[in-house]
Amino acid sequence: MTNRFESLACANCGRAYPADTHSRCTSCGGILEGHYRLDGRFLDDFHRRSIWDFAEFFPPVKKENVISLGEGWTPYVEAPNFAKRVGLRHIWCKIEGCNPTGSFKDRAASLGLSLASEWRKKGVFTASDGNAAAAISAYSARARMKCLVLIAEDSPAQKLAQIMMYSPILLRVRGLYESVSSLESALEQTQAILPDWLNHFIWAPFNPLLVDPYKTLAYEIALSQKLPDCIFVPVAGGELLSGLYRGFQELREMGQVDRLPRLVAVQGEGADPTVQAIEKGLDQVMETGPPRTVAGALRVNFGAEHSITAVRKSDGFGISVSDEQIMKGQIEIAQDEGIFCEISSAVALAAISKAVDLGKIGGDETVAAILTGAGLKDYPVTADDISNIPLSENVSSLSTALERVLASELFGGAA
Numbered sequence: 347m348t349n350r351f352e353s354l355a356c357a358n359c360g361r362a363y364p365a366d367t368h369s370r371c372t373s374c375g376g377i378l379e380g381h382y383r384l385d386g387r388f389l390d391d392f393h394r395r396s397i398w399d400f401a402e403f404f405p406p407v408k409k410e411n412v413i414s415l416g417e418g419w420t421p422y423v424e425a426p427n428f429a430k431r432v433g434l435r436h437i438w439c440k441i442e443g444c445n446p447t448g449s450f451k452d453r454a455a456s457l458g459l460s461l462a463s464e465w466r467k468k469g470v471f472t473a474s475d476g477n478a479a480a481a482i483s484a485y486s487a488r489a490r491m492k493c494l495v496l497i498a499e500d501s502p503a504q505k506l507a508q509i510m511m512y513s514p515i516l517l518r519v520r521g522l523y524e525s526v527s528s529l530e531s532a533l534e535q536t537q538a539i540l541p542d543w544l545n546h547f548i549w550a551p552f553n554p555l556l557v558d559p560y561k562t563l564a565y566e567i568a569l570s571q572k573l574p575d576c577i578f579v580p581v582a583g584g585e586l587l588s589g590l591y592r593g594f595q596e597l598r599e600m601g602q603v604d605r606l607p608r609l610v611a612v613q614g615e616g617a618d619p620t621v622q623a624i625e626k627g628l629d630q631v632m633e634t635g636p637p638r639t640v641a642g643a644l645r646v647n648f649g650a651e652h653s654i655t656a657v658r659k660s661d662g663f664g665i666s667v668s669d670e671q672i673m674k675g676q677i678e679i680a681q682d683e684g685i686f687c688e689i690s691s692a693v694a695l696a697a698i699s700k701a702v703d704l705g706k707i708g709g710d711e712t713v714a715a716i717l718t719g720a721g722l723k724d725y726p727v728t729a730d731d732i733s734n735i736p737l738s739e740n741v742s743s744l745s746t747a748l749e750r751v752l753a754s755e756l757f758g759g760a761a
Contacts, residue, residue, distance in 0.1 A: 348402060349401070349402050349404075349406045350382040350383040350384070350402045350403060351365075351380060351381075351382055351404070351405050351406055352381045352382060352383055353365075353380075353381050354367060354378050354379070354380055354381070354405075354554060354555065355378060355379065355381055356371035356373070356374060356376040356377070356378055356379075357376050357377050357378070357379050357652070357655075358371065358374050358375075358376030358377075359371060359373055359374045359376060361373050361374075363378055365405055365555065366461075366465060367554070368537075368545045368552055368553055369551075369552070370551050377550050377551055377554060377650060377651065377652050378550075378554040379550070379554055379557065379592070379652075380405060380554070380555055380557075380558050382403055382596065384596055384599045384600050386600075387600065388565075388597065388600045388601075388602045389565075392569075394419045395416065395419070396414045396415075396416050396417055396418050396419070396456070397414075397417055397418035397419075397453050397456060397457075397559055397562045398412055398414055398456075399418075399419075400561070400562050400565055403558070403561060403565075403596065404457055404558055404559070405457075405461060405555050405558070406464075407457075407460045407461060407463075407464045408464060411460055411463040411464040412456075412460050412463075413456060413459040413460045413463060413485055413488055413489045414456050414460075414488075415446035415447075415452065415456070415484070415485065415488060416446060417445050417446055417452040417453050417455075417456050418445070418452075418453060418562055418566065419566060420440060420441050420442050420443075420444045420445060420566070421439075421440075421441045421444055422438055422439070422440050422441075422566065422567060422570050422572065422714075423438065423439055423441065423683075423685075424436065424437070424438050424439075424572075425437045425438065425439050425679065425682065425683045425685070427682035427683055428678060428679055428682040428683055428695070429713075431678060431682060431699075432698055432699040432702050433702050433709055434698070434702060434707070434709055434711065434713055435709060435710055435711075435712070436574075436711075436712040436713065437698065437712075437713050437714070437715065438572055438574060438712070438713070438714040438715075439679070439683070439685060439714070439715050439717050440563060440566075440567065440714060440715070440716045440717060441685060441687070441717050442563075442691075442716065442717055442718050442719060443686075443687060443688065443691070443717060443718075443719050443720030443721065443723070444720075446484065447477075447480045447481045447484045447508070448477070448480070448508075448688075448719055448720035448722070448723055449477035449480070449481060449688070449718055449719040449720070449723065450477075450560070450563070450586060450716070450718045450719070451477045451478045451480070451481035451482075451548065452481045452484075452485070453559035453560060453562060453563075454478075454481070454548045454556045454559045454560065454585070455478075455481035455482045455484070455485040455546075456485060456559065457555070457556060457558065457559045458470065458482065458485070458544065458546045458548070458553075458556055459482070459485040459486060459488070459489045459491065459546075461544065461555070462489070462491060462544040462546070463489055463491070465544065467491070467542060467543055467544040468491075468492065468540075468542040468543055469486075469491055469492030469493060469494065469540065469542075469543040469544070470482060470486055470491060470492070470493050470494075470543055470544045470545075470546040471493070471494040471495070471496070471533075471536050471537075471540060471543050471544075471545060471546060472493075472494075472495055472496070472545075472546040472547045472548070473495070473496040473497075473519075473522060473523075473529060473532055473533060473547055474495060474496075474497070474547075474548075475495075475497040475498050475501035475502070475505055475506065475509070476505050476642065476643050476723075476724075477643055477718075477719055477723065478548050479495045479497065479505075479509045479514070480505075480508045480509050480512070482495070482514075482546050483495060483509050483512035483513075483514040484512050486512070486514065487512045487513070492515070492543070493512075493514040493515065494514065494515040494516075494517070494536065494540070494543070495509065495514045495515070495516050495517075496517055496519050496522060496532055496533075496536065497509075497516055497517070497518055497519070497522070498518070498519065498520075498522050498523055499518050499519065499520040499521075499522075501518070502642070504724070505642075505723075505724070508723075519532055523646075525633060525647075525648070526633065526648045530552070533545060533547055533552060548583070548585055549583040549585065549650070550583070550584070550585060550588060550650060550652050551650050556585065557585050557588050557589045557592065557652075558589065558592070559589065560585055560586050560588070560589020560590060560593070561589050561590070561592050561593030561596065562593065563586075563589065563590055563593065563716065564589070564590050564591075564592075564593025564594045564596075564597060565593055565597065567714065568594070568597050568602055568603050572712075573603060573605075573607065573712075574607050574711075574712045574713055574714040575607060575608065575707075575711040575712050575713065576607055576608045576609075576610060576662070576707055576711055576712075576713045576714070577590065577607045577608070577609055577610065577713075577714045577715075577716065578610045578612050578694040578695075578697050578698055578701075578713065578714070578715045578716070579609060579610060579611060579612060579694065579716050580612050580613070580641070580643070580644055580690055580691060580693050580694055580716065580718050581611045581612060581613050581620050581621075581644065581649070581653055582613075582643060582644045582645075582646045582649075583646065583649065583650065584611075584620060584649055584650055584652055584653030584656075585652075586716065586718065587609060587611055587652075587653050587656045587657070588652040588653060588655070588656050590609060590656070590716075591606070591609055591655070591656035591659065591660055594606045594607060594660070595659075606659075606660045606661075607660065607714070608660050608661050608662040608663075609656050609657055609660040609662040610657070610662050610663055610664070610665060610697065610701070611624060611653055611656075611657050611662070611663075611664040611665075612664075612665055612666070612667065612693045612694050612696075612697040613639070613641075613644055613664075613666050613667075613693065614639030614640065614641040614644055614645075614666060614667060614668075614669065614672060614693055615639065615666045615667060615668050615669070616637060616638035616639045616669075617634075617637035617638060617639040617641070617644055617645050617646055617647065618634075618664075618666035619631050619632060619633065619634045619646065619647055619648055619649050620649040620653045620654070620664065621664035621665060621666045622634070622664075623649065623654055623664075624653075624654055624657055624658075624663065624664035625664055628654070629651060629654065630651050630654075631648060631649035631650055631651065631653070631654065633647055633648045634647045634648075635647065639669060639672075640669040640672055640673060640689055641672055641689055641690040641692075641693050642689070642690060642724050643688065643690035643718070643719065643723075643724070644690050644693065663706060665697045665700060665701055665704075665706070666697075667693055667696040667697050667700055668696075671696035671699070671700060672689060672692050672693050672696045673689065673692070674696065675692040675693070675694075675695035675696035675699065676689055676691075676692035676695070676721070678695070679692065679695050679717075680721070685717065686720070686721030686722070687717040687718075687719065687720070687721050688717075688718065688719030688720060688721055688723040688724050688725075689724050689725070690718060690719060690724065691715075691716075691717040691718045691719055692717075694715035694716060694717065695715055695717075698713055698715060736750070736751050
């Protein structure tokens, strides 16, 4: 297999940079991105084992340095019952919760740890208290490489439980996510103290090559032969949205698809700086006040222009949804299709329903939702929830209790 990587270059001015650059363009401030040779055919042979089936569309990594847990090739399933509920003919769900640590971040973690191994780094570090931290910590353990994770002072215990299982070095930082500048300062200070470690923060302005693994979602969808008209994508930093756009763009250039699906940026109301920028026609994402949304993985007050580019060049749009709509979407997809997705994934489902109501998509369109994480990632169950489940006091009285439960559930309380 011949690697197609040519260069890391600025998306605005084209200036080339070394592949291990962790910054914006020093000439114009643009975001850097990987460029690949797209002559010839796409792929004639693949094994559906991991994202590394598509290694020729990644930066070069020798086989012995690949760090993988079998990420990628997640289920892409139709959701006919949910489609009927919201008034569409076809909805497809890409279930990223089936990745090894339960989220789409595994794709970027695999490439990041592989590059760290390729470049002989002594460790990796990042800032996250959610899916990215879990993925990077897990793949660091797989690589037998040190891992440092900066987390917020008030990081939820439920999120930290999975992260701590992989035994990374953890440091709580007060004010870590107050602004882009505070986050950037934290990462710069860490790099200065650990110069031989790889900055693994998954955001294109800091780490442009880690967008490339998300191209594989586009490849997998296209190879399924079920190319949708429109794809709804949960957005925080915007890497997933940008990666999907680049993936479909490459496929079109190679003749694998004849069109780009419209890409829809979805965020929660109260934490929607990217959607606001798209709706206002801005070229940059402006920082907003403190973010508030039930979708914890999308609780951001900043973004970057690569999301805007992906939406505009695919003729898509942005849409934000309320906490009530998000929680409703999570319940409906579980009840209709048996899919338990993370609350932050459910923003895509809520947005599909809202977009139909607003007339932004037609009933005959085929729509897809990227469900970014597994349901148990962010789903606290309280003692009150459990105590509300009916109880049979003993086995001998089970028949009576069961009749009472069935009468309530099946017949609305009628005996």
